[in-house]
Every structure is written in structure tokens, then in C-alpha cells.
Amino acid sequence: MNTAETQSSDSESDDITVTPIVISEDDDIPEAENGVLYFRKPKSSGSRFERMSSSAQGPFIIVDYSSSSFRNPFVIVSPESSSSEESSSSVVSISDPESSSGIIINVWDWSLPIEEYLNPDIVYESMVDDRDGQKYHIVKIANRWWMAQNLNYNGEEVEGENWCYGNSEQHCEVTGRLYTWDAATVACPEGWRLPYPAEWSVLITYSGGSQNAGRNLKSTVGWFxxxxxxxxxxxxxxGFSxxxxxxxxxxxxxxxxxxxxxxxxxxxxxxxxYVSMYYADRIDDSYHYKNMGFSVRCIEDLVY
Incomplete structure (x- = not known):
């Protein structure tokens, strides 16, 4: 029988860390451990999930079986509120390897600092944003300097058009801010700017082409x-990380x-x-509403 191993943070913290586990449908899933409530696949198709306990105190992990491919991420919510803005400090994702007999729970861990996501075999340089004193790791790829971290700037010119994931400032320290398109075009520090499509194309080509660049550009940890x-x-x-x-x-x-x-x-x-990366090796190009919140990677602005 598989067992769930959970670790909850101090009660004063909004975060919760859950180690990856494998649960079979037939396992005796615990009702609650360390404040985490699990759900199992219902016997009938009448509901999306079946709660294992009505008395356990959250936060809860919602396991949504409505998608046959189990590709959607699920937000940990507390019993007091289901608002994603108040409770999205951790996210779980479900995948179904071969059949519906097993599920894998992956959890993002906010306690890891940004340095843990960089490649230890790469020698990074650094630059400082004079506007707020923040330091960024940078890396040279195809003779161009790129930031190896997502931008985390919240100045007057982008005020109200950038956010930390889940509205937590701590999260910005790890994944940077999410900007509207208009804010992204003016957010980079002096000497740096938002990359043009041609510059992304050079990066992608140098990284193995659109079918392989994702694998070479993504960090070695953190992806579900x-x-x-x-x-x-x-x-x-x-070293793009x-x-x-x-x-x-x-x-x-x-x-x-x-x-x-x-x-x-x-x-x-x-x-x-924008460009997007996910669990596959490839990189995709598309477009979206400008008031969506996406990440920003700045490139050095060459003077010709």
C-alpha cells in the first residue's frame, strides 16, 4: 500500500510543501495528514471528485478527475476561501502514465530560492538594476546577453500592470513578476529591453530549433x-533556466x-x-490579449 508523505509549513506561513507521491485508486488513501486532505476518484461519474473527510482542516489538495489526460494543474485551497488569489501558494498537477490506475502528484515548492533553479555547471555573470538595486544573473547565448531570471521590477512606469503569482511578494523573488504586454515593453532596465521576435528566433535556433529548444532552455528542476x-x-x-x-x-x-x-x-x-514552453521539448509561438500577465526576460540592448 502506498502512503502519503506530507510536510506542512509553520501555521504562520501561507505555504505548504508536499513531497511527490504515487497513489493507486485501490490504496487506502489517508483522510488527512498534517492538514492535507486527499480526494479519490469517485465510483460513479456523477461528481468530479469525492472528498474523503468532512471534518479535516485545510488546506486541501483538489484532485480533479474531469479530464481524462489529467493534464490540468490543481490549486491547494483552504476551507475558509476558494479564492485563487488568496490561496494559490502551491499547485499540484496530476498525470496518468499508462492507465487510470495510478496518479502522480507534483507540487511546486516556494521555499527554493532562485539560485536553486540555475544550472550549477554554468558560469553566470551578473548585473544590477539601478532603479531598485536588484541583482540578476545573466548568461551569454549566441553572442547575446540574456537575463537568466525572470524580471522582478515594480516601478512607477509599470505600476498596476504587474503581479506576483498568487499576490505574494515572496513568490516574485523566485519566479519574477507577471506583466501585461504594455508594461513588459517598458519594464527592462536601462541598457536592456524586451526581446524582438527575431532575437527569440536566434535563441531558439541556437538552442536546437523549435522542436528541441524547450528541453535545452528549461531549468532542470521545477517542471511538472x-x-x-x-x-x-x-x-x-x-544556462537560460x-x-x-x-x-x-x-x-x-x-x-x-x-x-x-x-x-x-x-x-x-x-x-x-509571446513564446511558450511546457512539459514537451518544443517551443511554441502565439499571441494573446495584452492584459494577460506573462513573464519577461530582458536582452541586452546593443548599440550599433
Whole structure:
């Protein structure tokens, strides 16, 4: 019988850490351990999930079986509120490797500092944003300097158009801020700017092409498993260390942490252009509403 191993943070903290576990449908899933309540697949199709206990105190892990591929992330919510803005300090993702007999729970851990997501085999340089004194690791790829971290700037020119995931300042220290497209175009420090589509194309080509660049640009930890239990982590062979920072929707909902990364491009008209990475190896290009909240990676602004 598989057992759940859980670790909860101090009661004064909003965060909770849960180690990855494997639970079979037939296992005796515990009603609650250390404040974590588990759900199991219902015997009938009448409901999306079946709660194992009505008396346990949250936060709760919601296991949603409504999707046959189990690809959606699930937010840990407390019994007092189901608001994603108040309770999205951790996210779990469910995958179904071969059949519906087993599920894997992956959990994002906010306690890891940004340095833990960088490639220890890469020698990074650094730069300081004179506007707020923040220090960023930078890396040279294809003869261009890129930030190896997501931007975390919240100055007057971008005020009200950037957010920390789950509205927690601590989260910004790890995954950076999520910016609207308009804010992203002016958010980078002096000497740096939002990359143009051609510069993203050079980076992607140098990293193995659109079908392989995701694997080479993603961090080696932090990415959830995807369809058929495919490992979402990358090799980070070039030191870009892309994080699955998720997004903020136009309605203010935070989602996709641990699953997807979205980076704005310096291109847009009615919609803003962006690149995305997820558990697969490839990188995709698309466009979205400009008031979505996406990550920003700055590139050095060359003077010709």
C-alpha cells in the first residue's frame, strides 16, 4: 500500500510543501495528514471528485478527475476561501502514465530560492538594476546577453500592470513578476529591453530549433510531469533556466504554475506576441490579449 508523505509549513506561513507521491485508486488513501486532505476518484461519474473527510482542516489538495489526460494543474485551497488569489501558494498537477490506475502528484515548492533553479555547471555573470538595486544573473547565448531570471521590477512606469503569482511578494523573488504586454515593453532596465521576435528566433535556433529548444532552455528542476508521465524538466544546457511561472488571466486568476512558461515578445498590435514552453521539448509561438500577465526576460540592448 502506498502512503502519503506530507510536510506542512509553520501555521504562520501561507505555504505548504508536499513531497511527490504515487497513489493507486485501490490504496487506502489517508483522510488527512498534517492538514492535507486527499480526494479519490469517485465510483460513479456523477461528481468530479469525492472528498474523503468532512471534518479535516485545510488546506486541501483538489484532485480533479474531469479530464481524462489529467493534464490540468490543481490549486491547494483552504476551507475558509476558494479564492485563487488568496490561496494559490502551491499547485499540484496530476498525470496518468499508462492507465487510470495510478496518479502522480507534483507540487511546486516556494521555499527554493532562485539560485536553486540555475544550472550549477554554468558560469553566470551578473548585473544590477539601478532603479531598485536588484541583482540578476545573466548568461551569454549566441553572442547575446540574456537575463537568466525572470524580471522582478515594480516601478512607477509599470505600476498596476504587474503581479506576483498568487499576490505574494515572496513568490516574485523566485519566479519574477507577471506583466501585461504594455508594461513588459517598458519594464527592462536601462541598457536592456524586451526581446524582438527575431532575437527569440536566434535563441531558439541556437538552442536546437523549435522542436528541441524547450528541453535545452528549461531549468532542470521545477517542471511538472506531463502527459504519459513525460518529465517536464529540461537540461538547461545553455544556462537560460526558464521557469514554469504560469500566468495571470485578464480576470485575475493565477494558473499553470509548474506547468507552463510564457514570455512576452517585443511585438504586438491588437494582441501581444509571446513564446511558450511546457512539459514537451518544443517551443511554441502565439499571441494573446495584452492584459494577460506573462513573464519577461530582458536582452541586452546593443548599440550599433
Amino acid at each position: 510531469s506531463g502527459l504519459y508521465d513525460k518529465d517536464g524538466n529540461g537540461t538547461d544546457s545553455l 526558464a521557469l514554469p511561472a504560469g500566468w495571470r488571466t485578464r480576470e485575475g486568476v493565477y494558473d499553470e504554475l509548474g506547468k507552463n512558461a510564457y514570455f512576452w515578445k517585443n511585438s504586438g498590435d491588437t494582441y501581444g506576441s
